[in-house]
Amino acid sequence: MLKNITKFLSRRRSWSIPYVVFMAIFVVTPLVLIMIYSFQAKDGGFSMENFERFINQPEAANTFIYSIGIALITTLLCLLLGYPAAYILSRLKPSNASLVVMLFILPMWINVLVRTLATVALFDFLRLPLGEGALIFGMVYNFLPFMIYPIYNVLQKMDVSLIEAAEDLGATPRQVFTRVVFPLSVPGIVSGIMMVFMPTISTFAIAELLTMNNIKLFGTTIQENINNGMWHYGAALSLIMLVIIGITSLFTDSESEDGANEGGLL
């Protein structure tokens, strides 16, 4: 008996069982349930009515498009702010850089809700209006580190001799950037975009707090439907969102065949 247990524990495969069980219960089962629920009518039979409702009712569809818009703006702002930051960081001495990277990552140790509530308080204190502007500010503030880190990772690992080779062949500092550094950092950018764009589509807590429930994002819509017992419609909306995210990740994958892995974080 004891021998069998020892044998069981010594096999590497045995150690993966808890994870497989966990994944099956908390990831695979919910996904399957979402699939089933979204193709069910209220009476339980197969039906496309949830999707028809999404297309015919402009409210949810509009929220969806609006959410994508906000996510795009957030991602773009994060990229514009994050790239220069990552670039400067990658030029620092390693000892200094790790300290600064730490400072960027430090806020992520605090819960999103706490940070967002603090942002609300800050806007209050500065007498700035809550709303769309505050929402975008909050999103950028929350997701910026996710953009900086993968880009910094790629830039920092870049072989310095490539930059020297470009200089040596007559490239001005600007040309070194546009022809060598930037193209080679694309995998990091792709990684960063995925890290920011995907979660921003489905955020709802930040939106609720920073707009005092005035602006609805798609995440909020899903949450409201499910809270109000509309399980089937909520599941269908979730599925639509998952498919869209899936498509963007496929698109970014093919963009950077060999690169995305270098982006770190993922």
Added chain:
Amino acid sequence: MVKSNYIIELSNITKSFPDKVVLDDVSLSVKKGEFLTILGPSGCGKTTLLRLLAGFNSASSGEILIGGEVMTGVPPHLRPVNTVFQRYALFPNYNVYDNIAFGLKLQKVDKKEIEQRVKRALKMVGMTDYEHRDVQSLSGGQQQRVAIARAIVNRPQVLLLDEPLAALDLKMRKDMQMELKEMHRSLGITFVYVTHDQEEALTMSDTIVVMNEGKIQQIGSPTDIYNEPCNAFVADFIGESNILNATMVRDRLVRFMDKEFECIDEGFGENTPVDVVVRPEDVYIIRNAEAAMFHGKVRSCTFKGVHYEMFVDTPDGYEIMIQDYNAFEPGTEVGMMIKPADIHVMRKERTENHVEGVIIDSTHVAILGENFECEPLEGFEVGEKVDVAFDFSDVELTDDPDDGISWGTIRFILYKGDRYHLTVRTDEGDNVYVDTHDVWEDLDEVGITIAPKSLRVTHLTK
């Protein structure tokens, strides 16, 4: 200004990083069209020198002229030089063609001309038809060829090569050496080539610059460097050699292994300590011991392809390395002869250790970062800076660094026939030179002990 026929002129270049001096007062001139090789062990400063020429680093002091123009403050992209990097440094985001065309496109060369020149460069490195290949799909040798093509296509005045063949296997390296030499001949541009491989340097160069510890040791043609090494380091680094302690009795007569030998060197003075170098192929070995200049017993004999390499022990305890086409069995009593012209006499760089110290009290002096006991001192003030001398053979080394008064790392080992001459570097950067019969290994950490009576303390002469 008179245009000199030197394309590169370095004057009094010093480069120091916060913790060490990498180049120490280096001056060097390179002729137009020359194939110059900078040769030295790793960490000797050769790569730093090349980087100063390329403009990736700037010198702490001194001046660099390329093509008669002062290069101080000129960034790499404006210098008339191109570099071939050790690890190729090809741009992974471009294919072979775009890598080679990189420099030409920046110069806004006409598209048709770019195509012609890229094709010609590819032909020159034997890579025709590879234009559209992804650089990462190429082998190391092919990548290095592309890197060379990428540099020469710009027709620089000087081509800098930083150990370009170091990452290739032996066969490929031999082929590339010949091809590079051929390229140098047909292009007519100046090559500055950095390597730690002495054979590569001897094969390819017009001029060799031997460097060690940030200083130029010797500049000369390959034959000069091989036949007339100027000090024990060069003799040891280039080819195989027997290096022995000797005394120059008078002009044309030198004494080593307790025997006097005729030589052709003059001007060292009388009874001057010197080093003598004899190449192993210059020692004649014969069975008839009667006619020989000195005798010995063969200890080992190894076949090396063309010749045999033998180690012969003399009765006085010296070990001589000999290369000969004939084999002599171990145990054979043999006689040996050396022609006067084959004995190379070199001035000794030093005959004793000198370090700067500070008087602690009447029986202690601080040297090498620690307090050493010495014979009672008179006429010195506490805190006075002094010169402390001691003989090579008075330094005792111990396996455990903690067993010594101070400690250091063995940086260079020179075998002198009957003893080892070691260079031990302390933590503070002082060099201690040690003669020993014990066998140590490079980079061993050792304790350093010196007996009180061996330390000779004198006032610093201003």
